[in-house]
Amino acid sequence: MENKEPLIITDKDDMRRWSRSARAQGKIVGFIPTMGYLHEGHLSLVQECKQHSNLTVVSIYVNPGQFSPNEDLSTYPSDFIGDINKLKNKADGVDVVFHPKDLYDYGKHDGVVNARRNDLEEGKVVSCVENSGQGHETWVRVERLEKGLCGSSRPVFFRGVATIVTKLFNIVEPDVAVFGKKDYQQWRIIERMVRDLDFGIKIIGAELLRDPDGLAKSSRNVHLSPEQRKKIVDQESLEVLEEIKSPAVFCIAAWFGNVRLLDNMEIVV
Amino acid sequence: MENKEPLIITDKDDMRRWSRSARAQGKIVGFIPTMGYLHEGHLSLVQECKQHSNLTVVSIYVNPGQFSPNEDLSTYPSDFIGDINKLKNKADGVDVVFHPKDLYDYGKHDGVVNARRNDLEEGKVVSCVENSGQGHETWVRVERLEKGLCGSSRPVFFRGVATIVTKLFNIVEPDVAVFGKKDYQQWRIIERMVRDLDFGIKIIGAELLRDPDGLAKSSRNVHLSPEQRKKIVDQESLEVLEEIKSPAVFCIAAWFGNVRLLDNMEIVV
Numbered sequence: 001m002e003n004k005e006p007l008i009i010t011d012k013d014d015m016r017r018w019s020r021s022a023r024a025q026g027k028i029v030g031f032i033p034t035m036g037y038l039h040e041g042h043l044s045l046v047q048e049c050k051q052h053s054n055l056t057v058v059s060i061y062v063n064p065g066q067f068s069p070n071e072d073l074s075t076y077p078s079d080f081i082g083d084i085n086k087l088k089n090k091a092d093g094v095d096v097v098f099h100p101k102d103l104y105d106y107g108k109h110d111g112v113v114n115a116r117r118n119d120l121e122e123g124k125v126v127s128c129v130e131n132s133g134q135g136h137e138t139w140v141r142v143e144r145l146e147k148g149l150c151g152s153s154r155p156v157f158f159r160g161v162a163t164i165v166t167k168l169f170n171i172v173e174p175d176v177a178v179f180g181k182k183d184y185q186q187w188r189i190i191e192r193m194v195r196d197l198d199f200g201i202k203i204i205g206a207e208l209l210r211d212p213d214g215l216a217k218s219s220r221n222v223h224l225s226p227e228q229r230k231k232i233v234d235q236e237s238l239e240v241l242e243e244i245k246s247p248a249v250f251c252i253a254a255w256f257g258n259v260r261l262l263d264n265m266e267i268v269v
Numbered sequence: 270m271e272n273k274e275p276l277i278i279t280d281k282d283d284m285r286r287w288s289r290s291a292r293a294q295g296k297i298v299g300f301i302p303t304m305g306y307l308h309e310g311h312l313s314l315v316q317e318c319k320q321h322s323n324l325t326v327v328s329i330y331v332n333p334g335q336f337s338p339n340e341d342l343s344t345y346p347s348d349f350i351g352d353i354n355k356l357k358n359k360a361d362g363v364d365v366v367f368h369p370k371d372l373y374d375y376g377k378h379d380g381v382v383n384a385r386r387n388d389l390e391e392g393k394v395v396s397c398v399e400n401s402g403q404g405h406e407t408w409v410r411v412e413r414l415e416k417g418l419c420g421s422s423r424p425v426f427f428r429g430v431a432t433i434v435t436k437l438f439n440i441v442e443p444d445v446a447v448f449g450k451k452d453y454q455q456w457r458i459i460e461r462m463v464r465d466l467d468f469g470i471k472i473i474g475a476e477l478l479r480d481p482d483g484l485a486k487s488s489r490n491v492h493l494s495p496e497q498r499k500k501i502v503d504q505e506s507l508e509v510l511e512e513i514k515s516p517a518v519f520c521i522a523a524w525f526g527n528v529r530l531l532d533n534m535e536i537v538v
Contacts, residue, residue, distance in 0.1 A: 016469050024293055105464065137413045138431070138465035144406045162407070163466070170467040195374065196407035197432070198439040200285050 004093035006058075006084065012171045015098050019057070019173045027054040031174035033165060036060040037077040037222070038086050041180060041209045046091040048206040049178045057172050058087060059098040064128035065136070066160025073128050077222050103167055107135025127156045140166050142189045142196070161186055162193050169199055177201055182208035273362035275327075275353065281440045284367050288326070288442045296323040300443035302434060305329040306346040306491070307355050310449060310478045315360040317475040318447045326441055327356060328367040333397035334405070335429025342397050346491050372436055376404025396425045409435050411458045411465070430455055431462050438468055446470055451477035 009015045019029050030053025032045045042058075049056050060083055067073035080099065087094050106129070129136050139159050146158035169177070179187045187205045194203050224232070278284045288298050299322025301314045311327075318325050329352055336342040349368065356363050375398070398405050408428050415427035438446070448456045456474045463472050493501070 012467060103467070134413075136465050138409060138411045138462045140407065140409050140466075142407045144403075167465075167467045170469060173469065193407045196405050196436075197409075198281060198372070198436045200439060200442065 003088050006087060006094050006097045008084075008097050008099055010099055010101060012100060012103070015057075015096075015100075015171050016173060018096060022055050023173070023175070028176065029053060029055050029057060029172070029174045031057045031059070031168070031172050031177045033059045033061075033168050033177070033179075035062045035076065036083050037079055038083045040090075041182060043086060043091045044209050045178045045180055045206050046087065046094060048204060049176065052176045052178075052202070052204060053174075055096075056094040057096040057098055057174065058094050059100075059168055059172065061098070061100055061103065061164075061168075063103075063160060063164040065104065065164055066157050067128045068126065068156040069128055069131045071128075071156075098168075098172060103164070103171075104129045105135035106133040108133055127160050129160075139163050140193060140197070142192050145185065145189045145192055158186070158189055162189060165190055165193070166197070169201060174201055176204060178204045178206055180208055181205045272357050275356060275363050275366045277353075277366050277368055279368055279370060281369060281372070284326075284365070284369075284440050285442060287365060291324050292442070292444070297445065298322060298324050298326060298441070298443045300326045300328070300437070300441050300446045302328045302330075302437050302446070302448075304331045304345065305352050306348055307352045309359075310451060312355060312360045313478050314447045314449055314475050315356065315363060317473060318445065321445045321447075321471070321473060322443075324365075325363040326365040326367055326443065327363050328369075328437055328441065330367070330369055330372065330433075330437075332372075332429060332433040334373065334433055335426050336397045337395065337425040338397055338400045340397075340425075367437075367441060372433070372440075373398045374404035375402040377402055396429050398429075408432050409462060409466070411461050414454065414458045414461055427455070427458055431458060434459055434462070435466070438470060443470055445473060447473045447475055449477055450474045 007018070009018060022029055030049040032042070032049050034042050034045075038060075046056060046058065060080065062073070062076050062078065064073055067076075084097065087097065140162040141159050142162055146162070177190075179190055181187055187203075191203050191205070193199075194201055276287070278287060291298055299318035301311070301318050303311050303314075307329075315325060315327065329349065331342070331345050331347065333342055336345075353366065356366065409431040410428050411431055415431070446459075448459055450456055456472075460472050460474070462468075463470055
């Protein structure tokens, strides 16, 4: 059915109830976690997901657990109404949009915020969640994979991603979940986590989409001026290796002005 | 039905399939994770579980992920046939015993064991799983609760417990799980983990059982001589507090000879 209106669920118990009911009827539930401000890249994940499932759930939730207090949580772009319209008009609709208000317990604030600030100053890993109080304290870490590439400049990031994906998996209880290979390290971390923790969920890595000028699609691209877009693209260069012995992937992450961008290319020899 | 023979499942996919089939028929699946060598304490958890579920799964699996390489993994007692008989005769049977051979990916061994030994020597947290290769790397940590009490002397332990319980939850997919309050810190950590990670599972804490001489029941008690049993019990003493303002719990953990013992008492004022 085209242009169908998704059911919008904000409560996690309602979400789990919907999913259990669907699965009890033999439906295969597919899931695409997003932070919203959807673009063609996300919509292509929805299309991919539909190939593997009977029902599709998209979550829209900007996860404070993967931002450190000095990162761009407050300026992360959002457009919920626009997102719903895109899902209806460009992705032929989805069944559910899961849009929780907040998924963390922030605990008590008194005296704790300062304690956490001290942690931060001592270089410990602290996200926006922990900086706000003494609540949530359980974190999932994929210890080797989280250290490479982006992990070194963003120690909070992959811990936060693995944890929110675990939470969303436990709430949505999907059969299949789709992740974009644009976020290559993230995709590999989720794959590894699902294997190590025995989640009964099939993970699908979807190829990345590029804009006509070659820039990989990203919600953060909205912050780029036309001049910046051009310059970035021009500057893309990959190091020349003497020899590539096994399947490899080139990954690029760069700060450009105030915008952090990712791109990658898989090489099979 | 009394004395019924449990179905013994060793494969994790078979386990998940059984559970999904049971739940699809509207059954409430209860779960008790154990490391085997069952005693009356475990059997009381089974009885407790039956109050909350239609079907009961007991797992018997000695988890290498919660032992550090210098702890007593190799001497941990086991008696699988005896365990099955106890479940049949003393707990009126259970539906499934999940008894996997191993739940970890140990990866490659070449050159890595030494690297992990170096980690160990540098005081990093390393379990028997990591000491054996470069496989499993995803760990669940309940960061504040794991540090108190037993956590300081056994840094590997609660990380290993939280991780194996996550794995078992994802394989068994129960509705209800029962943990003994004998392992008080463990029970609290699991409760916190389930809340923080949004597992759709109800956690029940069961009161601890004592032997007639007052010793809390434990699989490790088998290592104690009659003289040691007496001496322990005699030595139990709780510190006198000036004032107790909120519900509190006294926890004791002590090495006695080669045996590590736990006990605790809840105080409600």
